[in-house]
Amino acid sequence: MLKKSICTLPGLLLYVICCSQAVYLPKNLKLPADSVRLIDNLNNFLIQLPKPDKDNSMVLKENLLTAAALMDEMKGMTDAGADKKGVYKCYLTNIVPLDSNSYVIQLAYMGVDAGAPVLRAGFKLIAQRRDEQYYFDSPLKRNTRGWQVKKTGSFIVYRNTNNKVSKLDTYVTKAMAFDKQLHAQNYTTEVYYCDNTVDALELLGIDYKKEYNSLPFAHLSTFEGGNNLHVIGAQPTEYAAYDLHDLWHNRLHHVASTDVINxxxxxxxxxxxxxxxxxxxxxxxxxxxxxxxxxxxxxxxxxxxxxxxxxxxxxxxxxxxxxxxxxxxxxxxxxxxxxxxxxxxxxxxxxxxxxxxxxxxxxxxxxxxxxxxxxxxxxxxxx
Known part of the structure; x- marks a missing residue:
């Protein structure tokens, strides 16, 4: 059944490369029957990445927070610096069907430096069909199904471990105290925690990113649609992942615009x-x-x-x-x-x-x- 719904479209490859430049398709990549629509929508999504996340028409409103967290990581991946634009190309490396209306999409940003191939970044997205087009999201929610969930005030903490993480608990308590001091309006903060960097990045849909090579921890934060999302990958004792100095900035910047902050x-x-x-x-x-x-x-x-x-x-x-x-x-x-x-x-x-x-x-x-x-x-x- 699966073989019947997948085909290779060399003609489509030429069309996409000539007309869009947002995503490149390697030769002989197996594509679903609905690939023309899917690739067109994917191109549209990628072309809109420089826009504010909320203005990307290929993201559903109910997925904005999780999609924005991944989009923020994808911005600027074609560039090697402010004066080196378009060094890396975005390649569609894999499409895997999840059901009749959704796919896992894998992308790789690759280029050549001093004659050697360079992988800049790799990402994984969920493409979900609704009505007559595909919308895109991070796989975060799908990857954390069945995780432990603890609600404290307006904080929702998702964990994949039973181990006590006292620094994470302190982090949440401090964030609530900072919000009270700042007279912040009530908004939801979702925190996803796992005990290592690689797993945390993969939760969000980051298969690889050059900036995160060898980092002992990862703490990514996004504020979008009036809500906050944190993805933390760190050992329970890694103080820098739960830095209260950065937490103060994080909570303050949700109350006051950085345009006016001294x-x-x-x-x-x-x-x-x-x-x-x-x-x-x-x-x-x-x-x-x-x-x-x-x-x-x-x-x-x-x-x-x-x-x-x-x-x-x-x-x-x-x-x-x-x-x-x-x-x-x-x-x-x-x-x-x-x-x-x-x-x-x-x-x-x-x-x-x-x-x-x-x-x-x-x-x-x-x-x-x-x-x-x-x-x-x-x-x-x-x-």
Whole structure:
């Protein structure tokens, strides 16, 4: 029965390559009887990848979150850099029927570098026919059927292991606390966890991606359609996979647009709430004081954006001072005032927008900056 529904179409190969350039078909690839429609829809899907995920007409609305997570990984795979466009070609390497209306599609992005073939990435998608066309999705839901599911508030955690993963539990608890502090609107966060990188990537539909070679963990996050999705592959003790610093950024960026966020304040509040490089805020502050030594020209230290700490775990002076400011402002006026500083606009060479907001929320100007920051440094008492 299967053989009757599959054929090779060399004529179709010529048509697709000449007219689209989105996907190439190797010679003698076995194709389903409905291949003209399927390949045309696949081309349409791939051509739309540069668009915002929600605008891809080949993705069903109910699949947007999972499809977006995979589409984000597929973007830019034909390029070898900003100035090297179209180096890699997308090849359709396999089509496997799942039932009468759906297929598993496998793609490979390949090219040639210095005369040697290079595999840039490989992906797996689900093609599902509805009405008269095919729509595309990640195989994530299909790959996690029967997994353990635990709901905590608006978080849904899927796991394939009975082993205790305390860092994952802490991650979810902290995310809920951050959302409360940020006054975030309620939205669903789905977390898919398995204990190694390769399995996590394959769950989503990433068979291979050059960037992920030899990585000890993977943590991919997508926010689309008002909801959040995390795919985590890591050993239970791999701290970097559950980094609270990055978690703060993740939750904050769902509340405030990065178009208006002041990055130093973003980093500063991440220092406070999640540390950095597995270094806690109290230890960051101690390192900062040791770096500053007897130099208490805080405005110069702030403006210099100096790097300190371990070369592999860099910390920055202005982020620490901003963290002290955030602590003071939150204590005196509440977190809404801190959000005003966070959303004071992108950093400018003279920090004009930030200092305008700083004067309004904390009464701190460039004139009294050294005196006010000195008080903050003296009052800080890290545990």
């Amino acid at each position: 990055r130093p304040m973003d980093e500063a509040t991440a220092y406070l709430h999640g540390g950095s490089w597995d270094i806690s805020w109290p230890d960051i502050f101690k390192k900062f004081k040791a770096f500053a030594g007897t130099n208490h020209d805080w405005l110069s230290i702030f403006t210099a954006h100096s790097r300190f700490g371990d070369a592999r775990a860099p910390l920055y002076t202005d982020y620490v001072i901003d963290a002290l400011i955030a602590e003071k402002v939150e204590k005196e006026k509440g977190f809404e005032a801190v959000m005003a500083l966070i959303c004071s606009g992108k950093k400018e060479p003279d920090n004009a927008g930030f200092f305008k907001a700083l004067e309004k929320e904390a009464g701190v100007t460039k004139v009294n900056f050294n005196a006010e920051v000195e008080k903050m440094v003296q009052h800080e008492n890290p545990r």
